Amino acid sequence: MSPAVEIAGLRKRYSSIFRPNTMALDGLDMVVEKGQVHGFLGPNGSGKTTTLRILLGLARANGGYMRILGHEVPRELPQVIQRVGSVVESPQFFKHFSGHKTLSLLAKTAGIPNSRVLEVLAQVGLHDRAKQKVKAYSLGMRQRLAVASALLKQPELLILDEPANGMDPAGIREMRELMQSLAAQGMTVLVSSHLLSEVQQLCDTMTIVSRGRRVTSGGVDEVIGRHGVGELRVRVGDDEQLSAAAQALETEDVTVTPATDHLMVSGVSDPAWVTKTLADEEIYVSELVRNAPDLETVFLQLTGTAPVDGRYPQVDDAVLPALPTQATAPAAETVTVTADSEESAK
Numbered sequence: 001m002s003p004a005v006e007i008a009g010l011r012k013r014y015s016s017i018f019r020p021n022t023m024a025l026d027g028l029d030m031v032v033e034k035g036q037v038h039g040f041l042g043p044n045g046s047g048k049t050t051t052l053r054i055l056l057g058l059a060r061a062n063g064g065y066m067r068i069l070g071h072e073v074p075r076e077l078p079q080v081i082q083r084v085g086s087v088v089e090s091p092q093f094f095k096h097f098s099g100h101k102t103l104s105l106l107a108k109t110a111g112i113p114n115s116r117v118l119e120v121l122a123q124v125g126l127h128d129r130a131k132q133k134v135k136a137y138s139l140g141m142r143q144r145l146a147v148a149s150a151l152l153k154q155p156e157l158l159i160l161d162e163p164a165n166g167m168d169p170a171g172i173r174e175m176r177e178l179m180q181s182l183a184a185q186g187m188t189v190l191v192s193s194h195l196l197s198e199v200q201q202l203c204d205t206m207t208i209v210s211r212g213r214r215v216t217s218g219g220v221d222e223v224i225g226r227h228g229v230g231e232l233r234v235r236v237g238d239d240e241q242l243s244a245a246a247q248a249l250e251t252e253d254v255t256v257t258p259a260t261d262h263l264m265v266s267g268v269s270d271p272a273w274v275t276k277t278l279a280d281e282e283i284y285v286s287e288l289v290r291n292a293p294d295l296e297t298v299f300l301q302l303t304g305t306a307p308v309d310g311r312y313p314q315v316d317d318a319v320l321p322a323l324p325t326q327a328t329a330p331a332a333e334t335v336t337v338t339a340d341s342e343e344s345a346k
């Protein structure tokens, strides 16, 4: 079974006579397996929107290889686009139309039976407000209307760019529940997001990008487990013992950060090493707790946006290219981008 999305070595350079060239995508690789909710994460300007726009034929790449549902794109996009729903650009609606009328119009234009309108309104939870004008909709409701419009054609793959952008916590939760229910119905969802806790709660797998390249990918828990350096909270007797314990534990690989009444110890793979090392010094542990790593810590470390070190790791060596590399892949369309041909800046 071919994956829902395969991207290898995707490159995109924005050129302008007015400002320096931007390498928005610098050999990006990504694979989204079918039936998954896949989170696409990265700091501002890391190339997420550019990737999704290229995938959907809204912008042209300078190189690389892409397949959607087994079809090479952009060459075979017309054959597959009917199976893909997307909300990538900010959706614009006629404010004086109701949600129902908006979708009816879109269905009619696309040759989709009008019966689908009520189905998708129910799917996104807007059926009660269907007769209301869009201008009375909240941001969350407008986003749901946008998703409803993408669902009209019963897509197998749904691509959403920052669907929770600007929403309040209730709206974010509604959007999460909607995506979960779509995934439960067998749809593949590719969703870009800044909201790390959302991705942790919602997604099965994810790709983290930075500066136009993949830094890691895999199951959400697996990535956190692979990259997250969990910390240990260690408590011993009194203050004197605390500083003696800090001295005993600090090594080249182990970092000890003293807190008021405990130590935070990182770089230790086996907590038993802590108890043994301290017992050898006749210091006895009264509490030893492992703080589980979270996605935020992993994200900040991997994308180099952490406020420490300034270290920026390149593509994760653990992630092997799953697709033909550029040398063996059919050459993707290579374009020379000029100021005239470039999309307008965001």
Ligand SMILES: Nc1ncnc2c1ncn2[C@@H]1O[C@H](COP(=O)(O)OP(=O)(O)OP(=O)(O)O)[C@@H](O)[C@H]1O
Binding pocket: 014, 015, 022, 023, 024, 042, 043, 044, 045, 046, 047, 048, 049, 050, 051, 342, 343, 344, 345, 346
């Ligand atoms: N039309 C454009 N013309 C010139 N540069 C662009 C254009 N669109 C994007 N860029 C640049 O390309 C890089 C990637 O932008 P992109 O919008 O794809 O990132 P992103 O990860 O989606 O960011 P954000 O999370 O802020 O939306 C950025 O440096 C951006 O300034």
